[in-house]
Amino acid sequence: MAEETSQTRIISVGTIARVEGEGALRVTVKDGTIQDVELRIFEPPRFFEAFLQGRHYEEVPDIVARICGICPVAYQMSAVHAIEQIFGLHVDGTLRDLRRLIYCGEWIESHALHVFMLQAPDFLGYESGIAMAKDHASLVTRGLRLKKAGNAIMTLLGGRSVHPVSVKVGGFSRVPSRRELDALKNELLWARDAAVETVRWVAGFDYPEFTPDYTCV
Incomplete structure (x- = not known):
């Protein structure tokens, strides 16, 4: 999923499978340059x-x-x-x-x-x-x-x-x-x-x- 403004684009990947566990990725691109990358590794509660x-x-x-x-x-x-x-x-x-x-x-x-x-x-x-x-x-x-x-x-x-x-x-x-x-x-x-x-x-x-x-x- 991508969110765009006139100068900024945010790319969000809700699920990344090729990690040990589960992951998500969020990339912020401004004026064609990557400004921020956030990688989240998470798992649901196991109890x-x-x-x-x-x-x-x-x-x-x-x-x-x-x-x-x-x-x-x-x-x-x-x-x-x-x-x-x-x-x-x-x-x-x-x-x-x-x-x-x-x-x-x-x-x-x-x-x-x-x-x-x-x-x-x-x-x-x-x-x-x-x-x-x-x-x-x-x-x-x-x-x-x-x-x-x-x-x-x-x-x-x-x-x-x-x-x-x-x-x-x-x-x-x-x-x-x-x-x-x-x-x-x-x-x-x-x-x-x-x-x-x-x-x-x-x-x-x-x-x-x-x-x-x-x-x-």
């Missing part, structure tokens, strides 16, 4: 706090995992850490290492999705990752394989890649064997090298000059 009231603490990790299909581990770990703190529990050693590993699996698959399917098409002038694949099939294949590597970690440790079910207060309901973990080694070695190549690739994008007026922490 998970209300869902959790009165539930047994063991149900919490499975419920909060449904907050997001891409980053469920973040919500699960926040919840189990809070409950463990209440109970005075401290998880360390191998269990803590495995928690770190499932977190890494989530980061790998989430970042691969963002870079190859959400970010790169914009920088390279394509309407979607599918359209980009017509000219850059090897890059899109790399992105999908990276995401699959992250999903494999989440499946092994969490029981499945979307909304894992093995995370629990005090550890996991099941931990993988050494043989199961070793089976991931070769693919993760490939993923490490592919990630380095991806960093080199995106470093060559034509990024706009932009200094935010806030600090990320």
